[in-house]
Each structure stands twice: as structure tokens, then as C-alpha cells.
Amino acid sequence: MKNIVIIVFLFFSFAAFSQRPESGISDSWKKIYRATPTKINDLVNTNLEVSFDYSKCWMYGKALLTLHPHFYATDSLNLDAKGMNINEVSIIKDGKHIPLKYFYDSLNLYITLDKTYKGGQNYTIYIDYVSKPNEIKSKGSMAISSAKGLYFINPLGKEKNKPTQIWTQGETESNSVWVPTIDKPNQKTTDEISMTVPDKYVTLSNGLLVKQKKHNDGTRTDTWRMDLPHAPYLMMMAVGEYSIIKDSYKSKEVSYYVEKEYAPVARKIFGLTPEMIGFYSRITGVDYPWPKYAQIVGRDYVSGAMENTTATLHNEYAQQDARQLIDGNNWEIDIAHELFHQWFGDYVTTESWSNLTLNESFADLSETLWDEYKHGKDAGDEHNYVGIQTSLYSSGKKDLVRFYYNDREEMFDMVSYQKGGRILNMLRNYVGDSAFYKSLNLYLTTKKFNSAEAQDLRLAFEEVTGQDLNWFWNQWYYGSGNPKLDISYNYDTDRKTAKVFIKQTQPDKIFRVPIAIDLYQGTEKKRYKVWLENQADTFAFPASSKPDLINVDGDKILLCEKTDHKTLDNYIFQYKNAGLYVDRREAIDFAARIQTEDKNALTFLEAALKDRYKGLRIYTIQKLNIRDDSVKKAVEPLLADIANSDPSSMARSSAIQALGKYKNDKYKALFLKFLDDSSYSVSGNALIALAAIDTSAALKQARVLSAQPAKGILGDAINNILFTYADETDFDSLAARFENLSSGNSRYRVLIPFGNYLKRVKDKNNFSKGVDLIVAFRETLPQSMRQQFGNYLNEMVFKPIAAAKQSAGMTEQADYVKSKISGN
Numbered sequence: 001m002k003n004i005v006i007i008v009f010l011f012f013s014f015a016a017f018s019q020r021p022e023s024g025i026s027d028s029w030k031k032i033y034r035a036t037p038t039k040i041n042d043l044v045n046t047n048l049e050v051s052f053d054y055s056k057c058w059m060y061g062k063a064l065l066t067l068h069p070h071f072y073a074t075d076s077l078n079l080d081a082k083g084m085n086i087n088e089v090s091i092i093k094d095g096k097h098i099p100l101k102y103f104y105d106s107l108n109l110y111i112t113l114d115k116t117y118k119g120g121q122n123y124t125i126y127i128d129y130v131s132k133p134n135e136i137k138s139k140g141s142m143a144i145s146s147a148k149g150l151y152f153i154n155p156l157g158k159e160k161n162k163p164t165q166i167w168t169q170g171e172t173e174s175n176s177v178w179v180p181t182i183d184k185p186n187q188k189t190t191d192e193i194s195m196t197v198p199d200k201y202v203t204l205s206n207g208l209l210v211k212q213k214k215h216n217d218g219t220r221t222d223t224w225r226m227d228l229p230h231a232p233y234l235m236m237m238a239v240g241e242y243s244i245i246k247d248s249y250k251s252k253e254v255s256y257y258v259e260k261e262y263a264p265v266a267r268k269i270f271g272l273t274p275e276m277i278g279f280y281s282r283i284t285g286v287d288y289p290w291p292k293y294a295q296i297v298g299r300d301y302v303s304g305a306m307e308n309t310t311a312t313l314h315n316e317y318a319q320q321d322a323r324q325l326i327d328g329n330n331w332e333i334d335i336a337h338e339l340f341h342q343w344f345g346d347y348v349t350t351e352s353w354s355n356l357t358l359n360e361s362f363a364d365l366s367e368t369l370w371d372e373y374k375h376g377k378d379a380g381d382e383h384n385y386v387g388i389q390t391s392l393y394s395s396g397k398k399d400l401v402r403f404y405y406n407d408r409e410e411m412f413d414m415v416s417y418q419k420g421g422r423i424l425n426m427l428r429n430y431v432g433d434s435a436f437y438k439s440l441n442l443y444l445t446t447k448k449f450n451s452a453e454a455q456d457l458r459l460a461f462e463e464v465t466g467q468d469l470n471w472f473w474n475q476w477y478y479g480s481g482n483p484k485l486d487i488s489y490n491y492d493t494d495r496k497t498a499k500v501f502i503k504q505t506q507p508d509k510i511f512r513v514p515i516a517i518d519l520y521q522g523t524e525k526k527r528y529k530v531w532l533e534n535q536a537d538t539f540a541f542p543a544s545s546k547p548d549l550i551n552v553d554g555d556k557i558l559l560c561e562k563t564d565h566k567t568l569d570n571y572i573f574q575y576k577n578a579g580l581y582v583d584r585r586e587a588i589d590f591a592a593r594i595q596t597e598d599k600n601a602l603t604f605l606e607a608a609l610k611d612r613y614k615g616l617r618i619y620t621i622q623k624l625n626i627r628d629d630s631v632k633k634a635v636e637p638l639l640a641d642i643a644n645s646d647p648s649s650m651a652r653s654s655a656i657q658a659l660g661k662y663k664n665d666k667y668k669a670l671f672l673k674f675l676d677d678s679s680y681s682v683s684g685n686a687l688i689a690l691a692a693i694d695t696s697a698a699l700k701q702a703r704v705l706s707a708q709p710a711k712g713i714l715g716d717a718i719n720n721i722l723f724t725y726a727d728e729t730d731f732d733s734l735a736a737r738f739e740n741l742s743s744g745n746s747r748y749r750v751l752i753p754f755g756n757y758l759k760r761v762k763d764k765n766n767f768s769k770g771v772d773l774i775v776a777f778r779e780t781l782p783q784s785m786r787q788q789f790g791n792y793l794n795e796m797v798f799k800p801i802a803a804a805k806q807s808a809g810m811t812e813q814a815d816y817v818k819s820k821i822s823g824n
């Protein structure tokens with residue numbers, strides 16, 4: 001599973017407005033050991049026949065479940081079945097239904113079997129039931145914002161600009177809302193799902209479409225069969241109007257289900273998938289194990305994406321138009337992430353949520369691996385470095401494998417994802433690529449179609465490398481924190497010795513870290529591999545003259561915070577001669593800090609504006625202090641060059657943004673020219689830069705540009721300028737614009753500008769109409785977000801409007817908006 005911008009956006013910007021938990025909240029969970037679920041019965045096969053009632057948002061299901069006792073004989077079966085109506089529970093004997101005794105408490109179905117079954121002895125039960133996903137209470141997590149399992153999207157077709165769809169979301173334990181099952185990650189089942197749907201819709205599920213049958217009443221039944229066992233949370237269904245674009249990997253079908261208007265760009269979004277499948281098959285040594293791979297886009301999806309076996313579901317943000325794709329495919333890394341789960345998560349599954357690292361840390365690492373393979377070492381290193389920074393910022397005192405947590409959804413955090421991915425990357429560096437991939441292959445082939453815990457991974461690595469790796473697992477998997485290093489240097493001219501002093505300054509424990517130290521004299525580099533093992537370690541190396549650079553952690557993979565006492569000259573040397581992405585970035589960071597006081601630092605930054613990697617050109621632009629006159633003057637021609645002719649549209653757009661800060665009329669013609677650029681980023685930043693020097697020209701251009709659909713930076717820029725500078729004569733078109741913004745995300749982003757616009761609206765009817773539109777938007781949000789969002793809206797939009805109206809003497813309008821404050 002992948003959490004994304006929208007979720008991050010919501011949680012980070014609205015988090016401050018969420019209700020604090022009651023003080024004295026119970027921490028009894030700290031004493032609850034989260035054991036791997038006991039296997040009393042094992043799922044064997046799941047056979048479902050379902051149909052949907054769109055008006056009630058119900059699903060009618062008939063399930064045939066084949067199971068057997070895991071080892072010990074038993075006469076009972078406990079199934080997860082959330083919020084259902086149960087019509088019949090029976091056992092199948094010679095084709096006949098024999099009713100069974102059962103007790104149902106709305107979460108679990110406790111069944112007494114007709115006799116005691118021995119370990120491994122199959123039996124098949126039948127359940128007739130109704131799923132009512134909208135009638136159960138659900139909660140969300142960082143990764144998903146709801147847990148209903150089965151979602152009806154715009155079921156009655158009443159919402160404008162939104163198709164009617166059905167999709168499911170199983171992880172963590174929500175599929176038991178629509179299928180009675182043992183909803184635990186250490187179960188595996190084959191399945192066959194028959195969905196009866198209106199004939200105009202297509203369907204998707206796991207495995208292969210084996211049968212389609214049309215009925216006289218305008219419906220059709222599609223039967224999907226998954227012959228290989230997978231975990232219950234990976235079962236999925238999706239129904240809707242889609243274009244299906246077909247590719248292939250070897251002889252297997254690879255397909256992309258997108259809304260019709262995205263059919264022409266589907267290959268631009270998803271088309272690298274076959275190459276990715278080949279890449280991941282090669283590095284793991286396990287050829288893609290499933291019969292097909294489909295990807296589908298769901299509206300109002302509650303997470304970023306989900307790796308249902310052979311049928312990944314993506315958030316609608318995957319659907320980018322042709323102009324967005326000019327700035328790069330925002331979704332490529334999510335596509336890679338979900339695909340790698342088909343091995344790590346689906347083929348071998350974590351046996352408990354405590355061991356989620358076995359799914360998510362690998363998927364996170366796969367993003368780095370793909371970037372490195374497809375876009376070069378700089379891109380891979382950049383992804384890894386961002387992951388390191390995210391981990392340092394957020395991982396705190398949590399172990400990677402956690403047997404104590406309050407709620408299993410909390411496992412989907414930056415420790416399981418980013419930090420775990422970096423831990424695997426350190427392991428890759430330590431054992432070497434070839435041993436790393438051989439160990440992954442051993443782990444996958446040993447545990448295939450099964451579940452595993454983090455120790456299984458250690459055993460595979462020990463088998464391949466011949467080394468005891470408990471120290472690594474104990475430190476990184478079953479421990480928390482990271483080293484904080486203070487690094488300093490000394491050269492002894494008499495003894496011709498260079499020394500490096502490394503102190504570990506973190507308070508709680510000392511880390512054991514294998515580390516590469518590179519010593520540079522001129523272009524000659526000598527690598528020393530040493531271990532940090534003490535609170536303070538000193539390393540001495542022979543050096544005939546003072547080294548130009550001593551580069552600690554030469555591969556720049558260590559998950560650590562560091563204070564490195566290097567000079568500007570060291571860093572400039574490092575930029576040129578060590579040369580990795582992080583080597584260069586560290587040099588840029590250091591020079592940026594002293595750019596206004598050291599001429600050499602500024603000269604270096606001017607050179608860094610021509611870095612070979614676009615990511616570092618952009619980074620350097622962002623680090624420039626343009627308020628300083630000497631910086632401003634020195635970089636201006638370079639920025640103009642980048643704006644005009646950089647091969648990367650993102651670098652051009654960053655340069656335009658920086659030129660906008662000059663507020664110089666001489667760039668007006670240039671900004672006007674860039675408004676027509678094919679890139680949304682270039683065009684959007686040009687519009688913002690234009691507004692900084694001539695608001696009426698920008699407003700005029702925004703009106704023209706608003707006639708065409710626009711997304712990305714341009715879409716936001718148009719909205720911001722219209723809402724910030726237009727007057728009341730534009731009210732009708734602006735109100736319609738707000739109402740028609742297609743995605744929730746772009747509406748969130750214009751709420752404050754729209755609120756500011758309403759402060760200027762004098763007409764009473766217009767004003768109340770505008771306020772009502774915001775209230776209506778609040779009402780469309782899922783219940784789980786409404787309170788947080790309502791608080792945000794009160795503080796950031798409604799109260800400021802009320803205050804402005806009050807001080808302008810418009811009491812009636814002030815009262816109107818006050819009456820809409822939620823909680824009133």
C-alpha cells in the first residue's frame with residue numbers, strides 16, 4: 001500500500017486542527033503483545049457469487065469456503081464477517097446443504113461444524129449473506145482514510161463529473177466486510193469470484209477472467225479465477241466504465257484500466273510496467289509469478305494505491321493528462337512500488353502486521369532500485385537521500401518490527417516504509433549487490449505462497465553470506481533510533497598521518513556500523529573499511545601530505561545525522577572528485593549557508609547551477625538567497641539561461657519562479673511567452689511571476705487560460721489569481737469554477753483564496769451563495785475527515801471572513817458566516 005500526497009496533505013495541514021486525545025488516554029496497549037494469529041483452521045479456497053444493489057449500497061453474496069483444520073482436530077470455525085446480515089450457514093455434503101449452528105455478533109461468525117475434522121481434512125461451508133459497508137463504523141490510518149472494505153462511488157450517478165464505480169480495499173483486515181473469511185495476513189486462499197453487474201460496466205478481480213455470461217435483464221456475470229494462493233486482504237473487486245489498454249510481459253497480459261478520456265495517455269502513465277516486471281524478475285531471480293498484471297484507477301480512493309494480487313488499484317491522481325506528463329510522470333514510482341509488492345507482500349506475505357517491514361520496506365526500496373536502473377545513479381541516490389531525511393525526521397523511538405502497538409494501522413508509517421527501505425539499502429551495501437539479490441531469491445523461493453517474519457529474512461541472508469547477522473537485525477529490526485555522528489579531522493605533518501575522529505552523540509545506545517572512509521590526495525582515492533563500535537573512535541591513515549578530502553561514508557548510504565567539520569575547499573573538492581549525488585548536495589548545502597559572506601561559495605553555487613543532474617540544478621536554484629544583492633546580480637544571467645533553454649521543464653519552471661522574485665518589468669515579455677509553454681509548471685510559474693509585476697495583466701491572462709482545463713501548478717495559479725484579484729462582477733463564473741473543480745485536492749487548495757475573495761464580495765445573495773458552496777463541499781467529505789477538516793475551515797476560512805465583515809460593518813454577512821461554523 002502506498003500513502004500519498006492527498007493523505008499527507010490532509011494530515012499535515014489539518015493535523016493542527018484535530019481534536020487532542022482525551023488526557024489520561026489508556027496506554028494499556030503497551031502491555032498487549034501482538035502475537036502472530038493462531039492458525040486453527042486454514043483457508044483453502046474461496047468461491048463467491050456477488051451482485052450489487054446500487055440504491056442501498058448493499059452487496060448480496062453467496063460464499064462457498066473450503067477449509068481444513070491447520071493441525072489439531074476441531075469441530076468449530078471462527079470467521080471474520082463485519083457488519084453483515086447472515087441468511088444461511090450450512091455445510092456441503094454430497095451436494096446438499098446441511099444447516100449448521102452458528103452465532104453472529106456483527107464482527108465474527110462462530111460456526112459449530114457437523115463433526116470434528118482432523119488436521120488437513122477439507123470441508124466446505126456455504127454462507128448466504130448481505131454486506132452493508134456504509135452501515136458499519138470504520139476508522140482510518142496514516143495510509144488509508146477509511147476502512148469500509150467495499151466502496152460504492154457515486155452509486156446513483158447524482159454527483160457531477162464523477163463516474164459510478166465500485167472498488168474494494170482489503171488491507172489491513174477490511175475484506176471481511178464483503179467476504180466471510182479468516183481475515184489475517186498469515187492465511188492463503190485460492191479464489192473464484194463471479195460478479196453480476198450491469199452490462200455497460202467492466203469488472204476486474206484477481207487472476208484470470210475465465211467466463212462471461214450475458215443475461216436477459218441487461219446484466220452480465222463475469223467470473224475471475226485465481227489459481228494460486230494469496231492472502232485474504234489481497235482479494236479485490238472493481239466495477240465501472242473503463243477503457244482497457246493491453247500490453248504484455250512475455251506471454252502474460254499486462255493491462256491498464258482508465259477512464260475513457262485517459263485512454264490516449266494510458267501508455268504514457270503505465271507503459272513502463274512490462275519493463276519494470278522484467279527488471280524486478282531479473283533482480284529477484286523469480287520470474288513474475290502470477291498469471292496477469294492489471295492496474296485500475298478508482299475515484300475517491302482512500303489511499304495512494306494497493307497491491308491486490310494481479311490487480312493493483314491506484315488513486316485517481318495516477319490519471320494525468322498529456323501536459324502534466326511533460327513535467328514527468330508523477331505516478332511512476334507508485335507503479336513501481338505496487339508492482340514490487342507482487343513479490344514482497346503477495347508471493348511472500350508478512351505473517352503479522354508487526355512484521356509489515358517484509359512488505360512495505362521492500363516496496364519502498366524498490367522505488368530506489370527502479371530509479372537507479374531506469375533514470376541513473378543520481379536519481380536513485382536522490383530518492384534514497386530523501387528517504388533518509390524523512391526517516392530521521394520522523395522515526396523516533398519505534399522499532400522496525402513492533403510487537404506492541406495501539407492499532408495495527410499505525411504500522412503503516414515512515415518507519416515501515418522509508419526507514420525500512422533505507423535499512424535494506426544499507427544491508428545491500430554491506431553484503432554487496434550479488435549476495436543481496438541471492439538472499440532475496442532464497443527468501444522468496446523458500447517462503448513462496450506462504451507467510452514469513454523478519455527472522456526468515458535474516459536466515460536467508462546468513463545462509464547466503466555465511467555470516468552471523470544477528471547484530472544487524474537486533475540493531476535495526478528490533479531496535480530504534482539512528483547514529484548521530486560528529487566527524488572531525490587532523491593531519492600530523494611529522495608522522496605523516498591523517499586522523500579521523502568520529503563520535504556517536506546519540507544518548508541511548510552505541511551503534512555498530514561498518515563504514516567506508518575514502519582518503520583523497522589529488523585524484524588518487526584510497527578506501528578504508530572500518531567499524532564504528534564505540535562512543536568515540538579514532539582512525540589513523542598514512543598520508544604523505546595533508547589529504548584534500550577525507551570522505552566518511554564514501555557511498556553515502558548510512559542512515560545517520562552528522563555534523564561534519566569540513567571546509568568549503570573540502571566540499572568543493574568533494575563535489576568535483578567524490579561526485580555522488582549526496583556528495584554534491586552536501587557541498588551545495590554548505591556553500592548555500594555562506595553564500596552571502598564568501599565569494600568562493602557563491603562562485604561555486606554558480607557552477608552548481610550547471611550540475612549534470614536536473615534535481616541538483618533545481619535544488620541549487622531553491623537554495624539561492626535572491627534577497628541578497630550580490631547573489632541576485634551574480635546568478636541572474638544563469639537563471640535566465642536555465643529558464644530559456646534547460647532540457648528539463650521542471651528546472652525551467654524553477655528558474656522562472658526565481659526570476660519572478662526579481663520583480664523586474666524587463667521579464668514581462670518573457671513571462672507572457674512562457675504562458676503558452678506546453679508544460680503546466682513552466683506556464684503556471686510564469687503566470688505567478690507575471691502577477692508579481694503586473695496584477696491586471698496576470699488577471700487578464702488567467703481569465704483567458706481558465707477557458708481550458710488546466711492541472712498542476714498552472715491550475716492552481718489560475719485559481720489563485722482569479723480568486724485573489726477578480727472583483728464581484730466575476731462572481732458567477734468564479735462560483736461555478738469553485739463548484740466544478742474536479743478533484744477534492746484542488747478544492748482544498750483554493751479554500752483560503754476563495755475565502756479571501758468572499759471577504760471582498762458585497763452583494764448579500766452572492767456572499768451567502770459563496771459561503772454555502774464551501775459548506776456543501778464540507779458535507780461531501782467522508783465522515784472520518786469531517787471533524788478535522790471542519791476545524792481547519794472554521795479557523796482558516798470562516799472566522800477570518802466573519803472578522804473582516806464585522807470590521808467593515810457588514811454585520812448581517814458576519815452573522816451568516818458565523819452560523820455556518822461547524823460545532824455551532
Ligand SMILES: [Zn+2]
Nearest residue numbers: 001002360363
Ligand atoms: Zn506498499
